[in-house]
Amino acid sequence: MLGCYDGVTPWDLVASPANAVARLAVYAGERARGAGAPPPEPPVRQPEMRLAEIRREAARLLPGSEVRQLLFWRYLLTYTADR
Template identity: 75%
Template sequence: MPFDHNDHYHRLLLRNLPSHGRTALDVGCGTGRFARALAARGYEVDALDPSAEVIAEARTLGGGPRFRQADVVREDLPEGHYEAVTCLASLHHMPFGTVTRLRDALAPGGTLLVLGCYAGMTWWDPVASPANAVARVTVYAAERLRGTYEPPLKAPVRPPDMRLPEVRAEAARLLPGSHVRQLLFWRYLLTYRKPAGN
């Protein structure tokens, strides 16, 4: 089915970007759809993913970002460089503490946006399941009718192991002043703005 939970939130993420941003880092970029959206907004984008296969596909699709196969846990990131750092559905593939490396890569006044996945059930999940089914069938039917459906290349996935309360507690500890908002479709949005003086 072509409906993608992460793509569904691209507009929300774009609305939370700093208005003055020029440089961006997209972590776990996959085939680069959000990195290209950042580039279309005028950002110079470094887009990293550990999968050689998806980076090859991202480079084939092009669109402006500098795509590079790299594991952000081990990669040397330039300190205080990026006005925006984004991480879509990939933080659960690495230790949660990696957010401190992403924070340190932010320029003063920069914004970190994590669209994350959480484990377990919350009160909202009974609403998400039927909404998910309707969205998937609707998008699939529309693309079939238009003749535009092509199964996308998917990056490797793994289930998350942190529940939402754990995510909130760790975010508060590691990124004081951050905000974690629960979203539909088993996602959360972590927003952190680095103080202008740091």
């Protein structure tokens, strides 16, 4: 599962300028191509849990799961059920 977390971690200090550069690059690319109608917007909801809370809940609900912090306030939760 890929999701977004609330709050700020030291890693987010790197994500903020990188996010700004990525957004500028996408905007410039769209302007250069003369992009027509924008693609449909996916449903978005503000994150409600901090990364530490997500890790605690994942450990409680899915023992053995792993939560990895990614750039741009995202995390990746992986879990493999024992068979």
